[in-house]
Amino acid sequence: MSQVAETPSIVALIPARAGSRRVPDKNIRLFAGHPLIAYTIAATLQSKIFSAVVVSTDSERYADIARYYGAEVPFLRPPEFAGELSPDIEWVEYTLKHLRDDDRVYDCFSILRPTSPFRHAETIRRAWQEFLKEEGVDSLRAVEKCESHPGKMWVVRGNRMTPLLPLSPPEQPWHSSQYQSLPEVYVQNASLEIAWTRVVFEERTIAGNVLMPFFTQGHEGFDVNQPIDWRMAEALVQNGQAKLPHVPHAPYILEDHGWPG
Numbered sequence: 001m002s003q004v005a006e007t008p009s010i011v012a013l014i015p016a017r018a019g020s021r022r023v024p025d026k027n028i029r030l031f032a033g034h035p036l037i038a039y040t041i042a043a044t045l046q047s048k049i050f051s052a053v054v055v056s057t058d059s060e061r062y063a064d065i066a067r068y069y070g071a072e073v074p075f076l077r078p079p080e081f082a083g084e085l086s087p088d089i090e091w092v093e094y095t096l097k098h099l100r101d102d103d104r105v106y107d108c109f110s111i112l113r114p115t116s117p118f119r120h121a122e123t124i125r126r127a128w129q130e131f132l133k134e135e136g137v138d139s140l141r142a143v144e145k146c147e148s149h150p151g152k153m154w155v156v157r158g159n160r161m162t163p164l165l166p167l168s169p170p171e172q173p174w175h176s177s178q179y180q181s182l183p184e185v186y187v188q189n190a191s192l193e194i195a196w197t198r199v200v201f202e203e204r205t206i207a208g209n210v211l212m213p214f215f216t217q218g219h220e221g222f223d224v225n226q227p228i229d230w231r232m233a234e235a236l237v238q239n240g241q242a243k244l245p246h247v248p249h250a251p252y253i254l255e256d257h258g259w260p261g
Contacts, residue, residue, distance in 0.1 A: 008108050008196075010049060010050055010106055010110060011052045011053075011096075011104075011110075012044045012054065012110050013056060013092060013109055013110065013112070014037065014040055014041065014054070014056065014112050014114060015057075015088070015111065015113060015114075016055055016066065017058050017082040018082070019083065019084060021084065022225060022226050022227070023229075031117060031230075032237050034069075034249075036114050036115070037066060038247050038252070039245050039247060040113070040117070040119065041070055041071045042245045042246065042248070043120050043123070045070050048121075048125075049128050050110070051106060052106075053070070054072045054099070055073050056091050056094075056095050057073060057076065057077055058077045058078070060076065063076065074098070081094055089200070089206050092111070092200060092206050093204065096109065096197060096200055105197075109194070110127075110192055110195075112124070112192050113190040113191075113223075115225055116189070116191045116220070116223055117222075117233065117244055117245075118220055118222050118242045118243070119216075119221075120243075120245050123191065123216070127140060127192055128194065130212070131194045131214075136210060137208075137212045138209055138211065139193060139196070139199065139207045139210075139211050140193065140195070140211070141188050141193050141212075141213065142188065142189050142190075143186040143213045143214065143215060143216070144186060144187060144216050145184060145185070145187075146185045149179055149185060150164055151163070151177070151185075152174065154175075190221070190225075193206065194214075195208060196208070219242040222236070
C-alpha cells in the first residue's frame with residue numbers, strides 16, 4: 001500500500017529590526033490604523049500553513065507589538081545582527097539555531113518582511129503550493145518584471161561609461177532599443193521567500209543554489225521602504241486600488257511620535 005508523504009513543516013520568520021533610517025520605526029509605524037507589521041502577522045497567521053510565526057527583532061517594544069497581534073518573540077535578536085548592513089543569514093541562522101536548541105525543528109522557513117503590507121494569506125498559500133510542487137529546488141523567491149531594464153543601465157568611471165550588461169548584439173544595442181524588444185528580466189521584491197532549512201545549516205545561505213521564481217500579482221510585491229513609498233501605499237488604500245489583510249484586533253495604541261497621517 002502506498003503511503004502519502006507528509007507535508008513538510010514550515011516556520012514563518014518576520015524580521016523587524018528597530019534601526020530604519022529612511023522611514024524611522026517603519027515596521028511599527030501606524031498605517032491605516034495599525035502598526036505596519038500587523039498586516040504581515042495577520043496574513044501569515046491566516047494562511048494557516050505555518051507551525052509557528054516568529055518575529056525577529058532587537059526591540060522589546062517591537063516584541064510587545066508583535067505578541068499583541070499574535071506572533072511569537074521567543075528571544076530578541078542580538079544588536080550585532082541588527083545593523084543596517086547585517087546580512088539576512090546572520091539573524092536567520094541565529095533564530096533557527098535557537099529554535100532548534102529548544103527542540104523546535106522545521107523542514108522549511110519563510111521570510112516575510114513587514115514592508116509588504118499587500119501580501120495576503122492567499123499569496124502565501126499560493127507560494128507554498130508552488131514550492132511543494134517543484135522538485136530539486138533549494139528555495140523560492142518572489143519576483144516581478146523589472147521597470148528599469150538593466151540593459152539600459154551603465155557603469156560610470158570618470159568621464160566614460162560602459163553598459164552594465166555587455167551582452168546585446170552590436171547591430172542593435174539594448175541601450176538603444178525599446179523596452180518591449182528587450183529580454184524579459186525580473187527583479188526580486190520583498191514579498192516572501194521560502195527555503196529548506198538545510199540550506200542554512202549545511203550551506204550557510206538563505207537561498208541555496210537552485211532557486212525558483214514566484215511571480216507576484218498586482219500589488220502583492222509592493223515594498224514600503226522610503227517616504228514616497230509610504231505615501232503611495234496610503235493612496236493605494238484610500239483609492240481602493242489595493243486591499244490590506246484583515247487584522248482581527250483592536251488597534252495597538254502607539255505613543256505619539258509626531259508621524260503624519
